[in-house]
Amino acid sequence: MKSEPALFSLDDLRAMPKRTAPWDGVRNYQARNYMREMRTGDLVLFYHSNCKQPVAVGIAKVVREAYPDYTAWNRTSDHFDPASHPEAPLWFMVDVRWKQAFAEPVPLSAMKSMPQLKEMPLLRRGNRLSVMPVTREQFDAVTARRKNRCLPK
DNA sequence: GCCAACGTTGGC
DNA sequence: GCCAACGTTGGC
Numbered sequence: 001m002k003s004e005p006a007l008f009s010l011d012d013l014r015a016m017p018k019r020t021a022p023w024d025g026v027r028n029y030q031a032r033n034y035m036r037e038m039r040t041g042d043l044v045l046f047y048h049s050n051c052k053q054p055v056a057v058g059i060a061k062v063v064r065e066a067y068p069d070y071t072a073w074n075r076t077s078d079h080f081d082p083a084s085h086p087e088a089p090l091w092f093m094v095d096v097r098w099k100q101a102f103a104e105p106v107p108l109s110a111m112k113s114m115p116q117l118k119e120m121p122l123l124r125r126g127n128r129l130s131v132m133p134v135t136r137e138q139f140d141a142v143t144a145r146r147k148n149r150c151l152p153k
Numbered sequence: 154g155c156c157a158a159c160g161t162t163g164g165c
Numbered sequence: 166g167c168c169a170a171c172g173t174t175g176g177c
Contacts, residue, residue, distance in 0.1 A: 029160090030160095049175060049176085050174070050175050051175095054175080054176070108176080125158080126157070126159060126174095127158090127159090127174095127175095128158070128173080130174090156175105156176100156177095157174100157175100157176095158173100158174085158175100159172105159173085159174080160172090160174100161172080162169100162170085162171080162172095163168100163169100163170090163171105164167105165166100
């Protein structure tokens with residue numbers, strides 16, 4: 001899951017009550033569909049986008065499965081969408097809980113150089129989705145990488 | 154700040 | 166249903 005650290009960082013998630021927050025504001029159908037596939041207990045790679053150094057910063061966990069994103073019904077919300085209604089919700093969100101911050105974040109540039117991540121949707125050219133699937137192998141490769149970052153090439 | 158890539162909108 | 170115009174994303 002991507003977030004702009006200036007708006008909502010992994011530290012911000014950690015500072016929330018119960019270290020938990022709803023992943024609101026997703027207004028893309030594909031990203032929404034990926035969220036609806038998420039299950040309680042699924043682990044999340046937390047990625048900081050649109051900042052000086054884009055990085056995977058840590059891990060969160062899904063603690064509530066998809067439910068209607070009520071910010072879409074709030075006229076004063078930045079994410080207001082008149083097409084969504086309480087009786088027929090258009091947008092959904094999950095709740096995620098902070099789990100871990102990497103001692104050393106894994107930069108996008110490092111991920112690009114890892115052959116195991118060649119197929120990772122995050123690295124696909126022109127991708128703009130804020131929520132994307134990660135395979136177990138990709139997840140393990142990223143989380144292992146932060147321990148091995150000082151190994152010679 | 155630039156710009157490529159992509160999704161959405163809306164006229165036809 | 167096509168597609169040009171537009172807005173947004175996000176790396177660089």
